[in-house]
Amino acid sequence: MARFVDELKDPWGLLLAATAGGAAWAVSVHPVAAGFVGVVVWLVKAGISALPERGSRDRPAVTAGSQEEYWLRRAGSAAYGFAELSASMGQGPLAERIALMRPQVDDSTATLERLAEQASLTGTALARFDLDRLGHEQARLTRARAEARKDLVADLDRALASLASQRAVVDRLASAREQVLARMESSAISIEELLARVVELSAVSANGRLEPTRVLDELADALEGVRQGLHETEQITRDALDR
Structure with a gap:
């Protein structure tokens, strides 16, 4: 209820x-x-x-209450509304053009789900790092190295290198997550805009006035840009995390 x-x-x-x-x-x-x-x-x-x-298929494993869940839910709601409206439009030139956009919307939504899962996994991984501890240890070891005997310097250098490596991992994870969230936000809002424009076109066509073909072409091009941008972000962040 x-x-x-x-x-x-x-x-x-x-x-x-x-x-x-x-x-x-x-x-x-x-x-x-x-x-x-x-x-x-x-x-x-x-x-x-x-x-x-x-x-x-199973719902994506996305952290409840997270930013990625919020944007995925907004995009999913808009995509669902687009599918409903497309199915209700019946026959005609406008309905045919709108129907051709559905695979792009579906593919964009599927990619958003994968990106949301990736963002949640990355967020979980980031939560495992204690940045305060890393910072304090780095400062302590740096001071210790400055005063250390020669036979201890190599061990302290290895410890500092390990800390630097951990910080590099944190930076890569944080950067990848930020990039994914930014792309999810822009894509969700773009899909909402698409639905709003299609609703407008549907209302116009009900009055017997068809919107110029150019507008439909622009909507299709914008949607394809969203779809390709999502795939590019997915590949870029995957490559970054695989390093």
Whole structure:
């Protein structure tokens, strides 16, 4: 029940409901009936979203309450709204063009899930390092080396090199995580923008006015840029962490 209530608050559900009601009103449906259509779409969307997924792959192993979970949830909600709207558009040139974007949205969402898992694994790894301890030990050994006998210098140098290596690992992990989170944020917002634009196009088409092909081309190009950028980030961070 709690999840159903949360889904009712989803802004994309409200946006889809408003679009459906507006489209019904635009084709001369009585205002009361058009409002009823919007309410039905809103409730159905919330009900479907609240149902447990069946037959799908396991949910990504993402840390609850983390930044990556937040951006993954936002992107997933927008992608779900895009899929619902695409499926409800029926036939026509606009519906066909929107349908062609669905594989790009699905691939982007799948990559976001992998990046979210990567960010959570990286965050868990970072939590294992005590940066204060590393700093204090480095300072202590540096002072000790300055005053050490010659026969102790080699051992102190090895200890300092080990500490430096650990700090390098922390820096690589932190950099990779920051890069992943930045890409997830920009991609999630871009997918939300795509949904908003498609909702707008759907409303325009309901009035019998098709948006210029150029706008659809721009949306497709922007979505492809998001998809490719996610794959590039995935590969870059994987290479960085494999060093």
